Amino acid sequence: MTVRIVVVSHSEKIADGAVELAAQMAPDVVILAAGGTPDGRIGTSLEKVMSALDKAAGGDGVVVLTDLGSAVMTAESALELADDPAGVLLADAPLVEGAVAAAVAAQGGADAQAVKRAAEAAYGSALSAGAAPVPSESTVSEGSVTGAGPDFTGDFELINQAGMHARPAAKIAGGISALDAEVKVNGVDGASMTGLMTLAAGKGSVLHVEAWGADAERAVNYVGGLVQAGFGEP
Template identity: 55%
Template sequence: MSVGLVVVSHSPKIAEGVRDLAAQMAADVRIVPAGGTDEGGIGTSFSVVMAAVESAQSGDGVVVLTDLGSAVMTADSVLEFLDDDARALVRVPDAPLVEGAVAAAVAAQGGADLDRVTADAVAAGGPGSPSTGAASGGADAGADRAGAADETATGSFTLVNAVGLHARPAAMLAQALGALDAQTEVNGVDGASVTMLMTLAAGQGSTLTVRSSGPDAERAIQTVGDLVGRGFDED
């Protein structure tokens, strides 16, 4: 089981394309496209979004990603229709559609809870993004991944794979670090965020400087070293 995702777009093709892209990073996550009207035209549909939310729900919650303003309104209408218990398990964050879906999918694949998946989707919007607490239907979230910084470890590693830290390696690294009880930074950005890792644009030969704190700090450093050393299994 994992947090499910719904991709709401005015265009069925965009919704399906974002689903397909995010699924490349998260094969085990239920990602449901909700694009277009009931007839398959351009627009949004209450019934299409409602069916997608119900389909994506496994009991761990659902994060709904939207494209334009009326898509948000449709998603919010679905929230209002749900009973209190069901509404508590759905989030409609203010997050970018593509980057947010990829970041949320990676977090969900790594076993993150609903609030963490939501927070990662929001963070994909960049440093100026609103906090998770502002997301529709959500509770305050965004607590540090590792509250106890009782251990600190560092390491430096040189990328050997031909294309560097592109989408797939970034997703592998984010998933692996997200599963550990540690707060890990790679070249100054959150190592558990696939979008933040991709902003580094680190190519072959680039050095990754890693700093980790928390109970699993040493494991985090070892994990980065192992993945980099294996070339992210791309050879």
């Protein structure tokens, strides 16, 4: 079982679109939309959010993402009425990028707190202290990681045809956000999907990874494993 995600938006189309995009990155994660009003207008619906939370029950916790202010209030009201409010976390995160980062972290087996941090790290700040390890990490080939003590670095050449586009950026950011490490990739925050995409790194580009913290070596290995596997792409 994995952490489940609920996306609350004033627009039904925005909520559905964010869920569709996040689901592409995390096919095994339950992601539910609660957008618009029951009669199809722009707005938020306590009934819709409550229904989504009910459907999300039974997993390893629920993380809720919202767009504008009143959506937060609606989500908070639904949380107060939920059967298990302790199992529901509200993330202060950008809706679309946060949903993608949260979904990737959940796909990797992160717990609810780590999934929430992954969503919030989409703002560009690394909020990863005390996060659960990502079980799907790969081991980098011998000699690709250097360093001693708390600091580790690695250099990895992109081999996938499309290079650093949305899916690889989401996989890196989601996994890094679920680790207790500060990570820089070519100078940008490794937990920021947007930052990674701004690198515009094509096939053959080298990603220079620097990491600090308890999970620094694990973080470098995680990024290196993804790169060396081509992110599962051609």
